[in-house]
Amino acid sequence: MIRFEVLGPVRAATEDGELRLGGRTPRAALALLLLHAGERVPTDDLLAALWPDDPPPTARKVLQNAMSRLRLLLRDAGCPQAGPCRKEPGYVLHVPPGALDLFRFQDLASAGLAQLGRGDFAGAEDTLRLALGLWRGPAGQDVGGDWPELAALEELRADVREDYCEAALGAGLHHRVARELEAALASSPRRERMVGLLMLALYRCGRQVDALAAYQHHRLRLRDGLGLEPAAGLRALERAVLNHDPALLTPPAGGSGPPAWQAVLSGGPREVRRPAAAVTRPTPLAAGTGPVEHGPEVEVLRGLVRLTKGRRRAHLVTVVGAPGTGKSRLVAQIRGALRHEEEGAVRCVVGRHREGGATAVEQVVRALGEESSGWEAALRRGAAERPIVAILEDVDEASGADLDAIAAIPRTCPTLPVLLLVTALPSLVSRLPQWGLGTGHTLLTLS
Incomplete structure (x- = not known):
């Protein structure tokens, strides 16, 4: 075997x-x-x-x-x-059943999530602990690749860790959870659900002051780094801690409904999906050809990212060019710049139009983890956590409905900190002369 x-x-x-x-x-x-x-x-x-x-x-x-x-x-x-x-x-590669640790992890994570949804906290804690125990370090740590699959897998691992902590809190293991969350937040400081779970664990350990300090530390990090305030649910949790809300220690009565802060602690219903489901990557350069560098264009895009983040204004950027002018290379360069300079201050997601496959819009929605949501709702929810750079490649062949949805965001969601970067052949703007008019729009032409 x-x-x-x-x-x-x-x-x-x-x-x-x-x-x-x-x-x-x-x-x-x-x-x-x-x-x-x-x-x-x-x-x-x-x-x-x-x-x-x-x-x-x-x-x-x-x-x-x-x-x-x-x-x-x-x-x-x-x-x-x-x-x-x-x-x-x-x-x-055809893998025999049960032969891949990733599949075992997903099976256990799905089972634990189902137990958590049924209120079986002890069972969920046990199952999710087994799932997390399969990890021996960062995914694919010895291949050295900056791959979107690996990033998505680490995101899934963090989701499951939060599910585990929620289950352990329900099972009364708040002392253990507090220690584990304090360590986990050192590597994932902007995950608001994790902050909320830590606040609740600390409060149940009798550490109200530390719970409030965890909130303030997170708030200052968001404000200074991104110009944002914590989500409404986390703010409600802070008020509950300040007021010694009895619901922090006991579940709410059946007829009263969950308190306002409960949403920030729960991952909600979702499917544990394969992390490679919505991954695209730029086509590599042809062997023997030199890279097409676009230094000035990268600087323009970096400036637009900063404006989108600082002013909280949605913006559309259209990059057009004939085949071979370096559109994919420009995408790779701006992704590299964001990865090395923004240090997680923005979330970059990518989709590429492929005939017969998932559309670029669908891929971006999946990458945001919002498959049950529509395009606009997915961007709104994602941007509530941190600004988004959504890259949609080769959209000149996308459907009219998808193109309308992309172009509408700066108009329908003007205060959303989202930069939409689309690449296309020049035929897009000649076919749609009204593209981007009346909205925040920048057109870059590569030659």
Whole structure:
């Protein structure tokens, strides 16, 4: 029986021991296939993940050799059915049931969330603790890739950790929860649900002053870093702590309904999804071609991000250019700038139009974790936590309804701190001469 692990360093093992996967390329290729287990991963996506900036001229050959090595390795280990298969235009890895730690984590997380929804706090605490115990470190930590799949998986891990803390609080384990949340907030300081759970845990430990200090620390961080105030539910929780609200210690009476602060503590009903479900990445540069740099355009976009964040005004940016002018490269450059300079002050989500697949709008909504919401509602909820840069690539072929929805945001939600960055062929603005008129709009033309 083969076992694959991605919740930490990437590993493959049988009853006879761990397999020697080799260097970064075969290890990273296996990691990406495992994150999309059972699904075809296009060759271009594999190349973009392995060489995000400047692939060598031999990139495709190196990838083919890595796949051949993996197939031989798994065949020699007695698991030929687990090797990567060629499926044009990419590869697919079929994982036997129960053989991937990620799937076990998702199954346990889903079961624990269902127990939590039924009010079985002790059962949920036990199940979710088992789920979190499968992690051996950051996901895919030894492949060194700045991949959206890994970021989404870490976000899912944080969600499940919060579910666990909610269950443990319900089971009366507030002392344990307080210690764990204080440590977790050091790495995820802007998660308001986590702040609220910590406040409640501290209050139940008899530490009212510390609970209020946790709120003030979070409020100052938001105000100084983003110019924002905590969500209404967290403000209501602070008032409840100040007033020694009895509901902080006991559930509300059946007919009274939940208190105003309860919403900030609960993750609400949701589905534990595969983190790779809505991931797109820029197409890598053709082998042998130099990168197209857009320094001035990046500076313009960085300035618009700062204005959107500081003035809390929605803005639409349209980047148009013929094929080969570097639209995807510009997207990669601005994402890199946001990642290294904003330090989490904005949330960047990406969607790309693909014929026959999820639309760019649908992918952005999924990336925001708001699949049950519409486009505008998803942006509103996401921006309530922190400003959003939503990148929608190749929208010139998107439906009229999606284009209308994108262009309407600066008009219908003018005070939303959202920057919409769309890329398209020049035909978009020639076909839609009214595109962006009457709203906050910037047009950048690449040549």
